[in-house]
Amino acid sequence: MKSISALAAIVPAVLAQATYYGCYTDIPSRALNSYFVWNNTNMTAAFCEAECLAHDPTYTLFGTQWGEECYCGSSLAQGSFPTWPEDCNVDCKGDASEKCGGSLRLSLYGTSATAPEVNPFPHDPPVAAYTYSGCYSEVDRTLPSQRGWSPTSMTVESCGSFCRDSGYLFFGLEYSQECWCGSQIHQNSTAFDETAGPVCDFPCSGDAAQVCGGSDKLSIYQWA
Structure with missing residues (x-):
């Protein structure tokens, strides 16, 4: 962050x-x-x-x-x-x-005092198959290729659609509001052991029931 x-x-x-x-x-x-x-x-x-x-x-x-x-x-x-x-x-x-x-x-x-309204992360994107890869450490940009940022409307589905539409296989969420994309996971990044419970535990800014990574931790998914 x-x-x-x-x-x-x-x-x-x-x-x-x-x-x-x-x-x-x-x-x-x-x-x-x-x-x-x-x-x-x-x-x-x-x-x-x-x-x-x-x-x-x-x-x-x-x-x-x-x-x-x-x-x-x-x-x-x-x-x-x-x-x-x-x-x-x-x-x-x-x-x-x-x-x-x-x-x-x-x-x-x-000329306006307020910025134009934009929302690259709609709440109801098209649904397609993806799988959870795990909670990964952030190392020199674990997913480096593309990034998005939404402090109010980030969800797992919307980040996934954003990355898929940009042509990327992997997508990851971090700090509740960040979306990262890439064609592969950085080789120096490792998945945390989550057998005892989740390590990525920050709620998504657009849906508090979903998890969007953590502090220097990415919830990573892969499109099928």
């Missing part, structure tokens, strides 16, 4: 007329796809905001990415969701003291 206080240095600058919502995942078809500016050496959050509003003053969202890209719109496309703050770690080309997103990561801003 990451310490938010330790990440303060990477939070982008606060703008006078916009709110910083956090670091969000992008998708190949773009989370904000109404207008964009690429390869701009003047890129900052303020520059992106000005470019978006100059093109269409009704835009309510804008985001910077990869240090030199700017995306605009009024709604996030399906598949974009909040991710770890440190994922947005690329210096802005126009001001190296400011961060402008990352690789397929948006530093997202908007």
